[in-house]
Amino acid sequence: MAIEILQTxxxxxxxxxxxxxxxxxxxxxEQVDPDAWVVANGARIRAHAGSGVQVSLMDRLPNLEIIAGFGVGVDNIDVHAARAREIRVTNTPDVLSDAVAELTLGLMISLARRIPQGDRYVRAGKWPGGSFGLFSELTGKTVGIVGLGRIGKEIAARAQAMKMRVVYHGRHQQPGVHYVYYDDLEAMARDSDWLVVIAPGGKGTERMVSRSVLEALGPEGMLVNVARGSLVDEPAMIELLQSGGLGGAALDVFEHEPQVPEALLGLDNVVLSPHQGSATRQTRDAMGALLVANLDRHFAGEPLISEVV
Incomplete structure (x- = not known):
């Protein structure tokens, strides 16, 4: 019999x-009444393809064996509940690292040189009335990376190509990594010109980029968040961007996306992006292929490629 899987x-x-x-x-x-469908058919489901699986759904899928996540982050999957039920969980790391790193550097250059604002300036016909102004560049600046995982390392390599100095913060110092390590995030922010957030979301990292960290980054400092909106104290960030306590921010993620705080929309010292870190055709296709490969291996009784442990 064909193996039945669920997409949500x-x-x-x-x-x-x-x-x-x-x-x-x-x-x-696509079901007219999703709840009724799960009640009637949930016992036949052996796998879930995608993300966003919480305990309430697991409890209604008694024969669920595996959750094949789409994406590197698993904060939208209740991994603890899955383990308790002996449900395997996979994600799609590595294949999206280059795309996210590219967007990160693009956001940084866009913020430093005010590229979106310059585009609007030209389109509005303001150039004949005077020059756009002088801004900043990445060369010679220090970037502090919050979360030096797979993606963080790709960002670091590209930042070095831009002649930046790289330092990092994480739960522990990584052996064999030559970048300067900070065990104190606030201290790293104080010593950095740029702060790039690429740590995992979920419990334990909420608002780790706190008001005090943002104040340490300071009126010349630039924040980039390509991780999860929950990692940054968003109200404090907005207040500091408005008052000049923080120099600028380039944001691909938000606390309550797709809703974006209205206060951010009118600020010229921000660059906003609609959570598109991995949003290229080649990367999303590779993520999908890895999701399917994990399912295939599970049902063939073979080792999984990217099991979340």
């Missing part, structure tokens, strides 16, 4: 095609 939200088209070729796929987000 759309996935990239190439991934959906590959899943449909191998499995019987049920798309809960």
């Amino acid at each position: 939200r759309p996935l990239v088209a190439s991934c959906e095609r590959a899943l449909a070729q191998r499995y019987t796929v049920h798309k809960l987000h």
Whole structure:
């Protein structure tokens, strides 16, 4: 009999095609009454493809064996509950590192040189009335990276190519890493021109970039968040951007996205992006292929490629 799997939200088209070729796929987000469908059919589901799986759904899928997550972050999957139920969890690391690192540097250059604002300046016909102004550059600046994982290391390599000095903060110093390590985030922010946030979301990292960290970064400092909106004290950040206590911010993520605080929309010292760190066709296709490969390996009884442990 065909293995039945569940989707609760759309996935990239190439991934959906590959899943449909191998499995019987049920798309809960397309059901007229999702709750009634799960009650009637949940016992047949052996796998979930995608993210956003909490304990309330697991409890209604008694034969669930694996959650194949789409993305590197697993803060939207109740991993603890899955382990307690002996449900395996996978994610899609590595394949998105380059795309996120590229966007990070793009955001940094955009903020330093005010590229989006310059575009608006030209389109509004203001250039004939005077020059746009002088801003900053990355060369010679220190960037502090919060979370030197796979993506953080790719960001660091690209920052060095821009002639920046790299330092980092994490739960512990990493052996074999030659960048200067700070065990105190506030101290690193004080010593940095740029603070790039790429640590995991979830419990334990909420608002780790606190008001005191932002104040330490200071009126010339620049914040970049490509991780999760929950890692930054968003109200404090907005207040400091408005008052001049923080120099600028480039944000790909927000605390309550897709809603973005209205106060950010009118600020010229910010660059805003709609959570598109991995949003390239080649990367999303690779993420989908890795999701499917993990499912295939699970049902073949083979070792998983990227199990969350």
